Amino acid sequence: MAPTLRTVVRRLPLKLGVLTGQDELDRPVRWVAVSELEDPTPFLEGGELVLTTGMRLDAGNAGPYVDRLVGKGVTGLGFGVGLGHEVIPAGLVEAATRAGLPLIEVPRDTPFVAIGKLVSDLIAAEQYDEIRRAFATQGRLTRAALRPEGPRAVVDGLARELGGWAALLDEAGAVRHAAGEGAARTADLLPELERLRRPAGGGAPASLALSTPQEHVIVQPLGARRVRGFFAVGLDRPFTPVAHTVVNAAGSLLTLAVEHGREHLAAERRVRSAVLRLLLAGQVRAARETLELLGDGLPGGPLVVLAAGGDQEAVLEAAGDEFAVAAEDRVVVVVAADRVEDTVSTLREHGPVGIGSPVGLDGLRAGLDQADRALASARRAAEPVMRFADLAGQGLLSLLDPGMTAAFSSALLAPLHEYGSRADLLESLRAYLACNGHWDAAAQRLGVHRHTLRYRMRRVADLLGRDLDDPAARAELWVALAVTE
Missing domain, CATH: 3.30.70.260 (ACT domain)
Structure with missing residues (x-):
């Protein structure tokens, strides 16, 4: 933040006097510009304290001169007396009063370079103080990241340090944690997140800055190799360079937390897989001891x-x-x-x-x-x-794999299916098994003589190579026939 005009004029060694614009002394002085041009504005950016001895000023052009400076957005005008003018011309004082422009009287023994050096030193001091505050803020955010609730603490700290809102989002854009008005402010960001997921040209995802007259927002993706989430921060004023530094630091801390969390989660899952293998192998004690190392059970x-x-x-x-x-x-x-x-x-x-x-x-x-x-x-x-x-x-049958059971049935009963058109062998076998091997009951079900059924069963046994008196063989054949149904 640049020093104010009030800070400059209060420095006793400069002996500066304020003639007009006393209510505007809190304007920031971003630089000092010395010029004797009648129109110095092409060489100004705005925010300067313009110093002049008035070599080209007179009663006729003082008003337009002031209007041009005000239109450019200068902070104030310093007029050096004792060279071209013993006192500040009345027309210039009137014009500055009318325009609300601070007019500073610079005495003969105060060189312009002294004012320039003072402003430069003040700006450097302010910049150093901003850097110091940025480092202090980064330190507080880093300590917050080390807490058990690390990412949430970073988001809370960021909103508090910058005086705005902040939010941590998952990969889909859902709010995981928010501070300030973050939860309400992120709904409008969802369309923009897609641009961060798929950056143009397929490069690495970058941050996104959005500005309106009422709000300024920065959105950054989280993740080292691919996007694993986002965080957003918003202010009601533009972000200063220090604020950008703090936001970038928070982004690095959150990315580190996300990646570390995933690595920790992957390691924990590998341990759980090993524990499951121990449990299935009957090594319950070893499984319990391993889980206890994770603080689990x-x-x-x-x-x-x-x-x-x-x-x-x-x-x-x-x-x-x-x-x-x-x-x-x-x-x-x-x-x-x-x-x-x-x-x-x-x-x-x-x-x-x-x-x-x-x-x-x-x-x-x-x-x-x-x-x-x-x-x-x-x-x-x-x-x-x-x-x-x-x-x-x-x-x-509901417990058996359908594909494997169908293949088993097809292979087992294939000789009967291939035995010409004698479908009566399959039906005879079905009736025989349904009647638990009782010849009379099975023959009556089929409507044939029991000697006919005996003949057919001998033929089935020969074709299948199975002993129909064996309970295991009967069970297999029953399953095979049930599948064909």
Whole structure:
């Protein structure tokens, strides 16, 4: 921030006097310009303290001269007396009074260069102070980032330090945390986020600055290699260079937190996968000890294994604090029996869920197998939830893989299908098995003599190479025939 005109004129060694514009002394002085031109404005940017001895000023051009300076936006006019003019011309004083332009009298023994050096020193001091404040702010934000709630603390600190609002957004643009009016202000940013996700030319994502007369907003993507979220900050005034520095520092801290969080999460998931393998291998004690190193544990009492389909990232997030592991094409979730309904109601929003029966820690392998079978059935039936207990009540065939069972049936019964047009062999076998091998009952069902049925069964046994008196062979044949139905 530049020094004000009031600060400059109060410096006693300069002995400056204010003739007009006493109410405008809080204007910033961005530089000092010495000029004897009748129109110096082509060489000005605005915000300068213009110094002149009035060599080209007279009563006729004082008014237009002041109007040009005011139109350019100069901060004030310093007039050196004792050279071209012993006193400041009355016409210049009147024009400055009328225009509200601060008019400063510079005595003969105060060189213009002394004023220039003073302003330069003040600007340098202000810049140093801004840099110092920026470093102090970065330090406070860094300490905030080290807290357990790191990213949220950074967002809160950023809004507080800059006196505006700030918001942390996920990859989709949903607000994860907001400070000030951040939650309400981010809705209009969603269309702009797409530009940051897919920068022109496929380069690295850059920040975005939006300005209106009422608000100035900066949006930055978070992530080292790809966009993993965004943060936005807004002020009711333009961002100063120091504010930009602070915003960039906050962006770096948030990116570091996001990337570190993902690496930590990935490592934790690998440990959980190892714990699941230990549990399935029956090494419960080792599994518990490993989880304790993470500050975690397994629920007590009866457990239920869930197998959840759908997007694994979404399912893992929906599982919350439950023990969940992404494995192959599903997520395995182990929950206490009394937590099943609440957990399933959350998981089913992301894909089908298979539910095993309650088991102990030593029965997790059986519980997982049940959950997997229930999930497979849910996928085939396009059902959101399937329980193994309900599945088991539907008969043995519902537990078998349809594709594998069909292939087994086709291969086993192929000799009977290939035996000319003797479909009566299949029907005879079906009746024989349905009657548990009782010849008279089976023959009566078919409407044939029992000797005819005996002949057919001998032919079936020869074609299949199976002993029909063997219970295992009968079971296989029953499954094969049931599949053909």
